[in-house]
Amino acid sequence: MGYTMPMTNATEHTICTNIKWLGRAHCGKCHIRHLMLFAGIPDSAFDKVLQPIDHHLFQPGTVIYEAGTQKQFIYSIRRGLVKLTHITEDGTYRIVRLLGPGTAIGLELLDDADSYHYTAVAIDQVDLCKIPIPTIRKLENLYPLLYERVALNLQEQLDLADQWIVTLGARTAKQRVAQLILFLHKNYPDKNGNFIMLNGEDMAAMLGIATETVSRVIAEFKRQKLLLKTHGKLYSHDDAGLREIAGLG
Amino acid sequence: MGYTMPMTNATEHTICTNIKWLGRAHCGKCHIRHLMLFAGIPDSAFDKVLQPIDHHLFQPGTVIYEAGTQKQFIYSIRRGLVKLTHITEDGTYRIVRLLGPGTAIGLELLDDADSYHYTAVAIDQVDLCKIPIPTIRKLENLYPLLYERVALNLQEQLDLADQWIVTLGARTAKQRVAQLILFLHKNYPDKNGNFIMLNGEDMAAMLGIATETVSRVIAEFKRQKLLLKTHGKLYSHDDAGLREIAGLG
């Protein structure tokens, strides 16, 4: 309730100037392409595309695209975390999905939709490739393998959404917060096995509970040494302890 | 809690004998194929498939497939409602998705998975086509259009899951039940604009609340004439009234 968008339409121009435009993407030389949407597509393919693929950087809290707007781009996340958000008419703010490197967002444009279904917001610094729809279409025709990549991406997001419903959508607040931490650690770990602690508002929006409740539970976990601050927003956790609380004994 | 599976492994043999096997499907003559996975695929294609597509009937409450089992079939729903269910280790029973005619289930087998992710159970009488994976593969190669049909199906299910998270996963019990009724009416209406009332346990499993709470809210809605029994499990509802309660003003 009473949630205000990080950056609204009114300031969209400001967003654009905030984005560091990094210029033409070099898919042929992309060292993480095996993780991305274009895995398996030969380097030569990118010479033939109709419209170029650009590479952008978004600062924490900035909007990547807004629900309902009609755009012509899919985004492939290279680095950072993106939240897909939704605000109900009565102001209720909910996060529908949290996505990291290797995931493509805005895929709904390939099917039924003529506009994005949710608003995508960068959580930390996000690094992504902006792919025009016609380019995808062209590559799909040339390399049917891309259809499978798209389907795989959709299937992964469906699995994520289902897991969300099952693990984060029911039971007590404490159990849900414990599940959320396990979820963050499992899906978006850093190289040292730590995870990025989100702010209270975002965790509340993921779990459908009040921010104060989140805070109380997190504070309790810290006191019980189930959570340890490593550096900045990075935390380590007691896996067994939290699994116990989450009801996975 | 304490939920018992409708039909467990132990009685799987019984299930099979319960299924009315209706024999070879006639995709070439299927009058609802334009709604199904194979929309747009020419009749002639079905002469070339490696393994036949069969047509089955499932009685209410029977298991179509079970989570974790390794099978080789996708199912395309022709008639009836199917629930995808999940039971947590501690016995918590949750419904992840409700699917009707035109939807394909078990698509996870096409990607990462080598087993079904959820258990699919018939809610009312369900009529579906059982499609072997190799048949799908073959048709995909011959008709890349099928890739798009699969992706569209996944996208629709993703939309459904997201909607689930947003509308059914938060706020008060009364608001959620109201949303659920609107959801049932919108997504699975019968020809007269009625909807199928689920049993309390299923509604509770969809919303993540107690069955008693569901019962209380539904009973209240009936008293307020927001719900009217039409026939059997079919009900009509006061759309404006429920939208008001749901917070859609």
Added chain:
DNA sequence: CGAGGGGTTGACGCCGATCAAAGCTGGTGG
């Protein structure tokens, strides 16, 4: 007609939403 499985209703206690206020902390500018 009888048994059984759901649905309904009541009583009670706890969890968590809400309102309010104080404590922290990272970032900014002097």
Added chain:
DNA sequence: CCACCAGCTTTGATCGGCGTCAACCCCTCG
């Protein structure tokens, strides 16, 4: 380098909603 400030986290107090246990009712089906 320090002081300050805005926004976030933490904590408290209160109260309503809903989970839980239990009893009873009703409808269906054998």
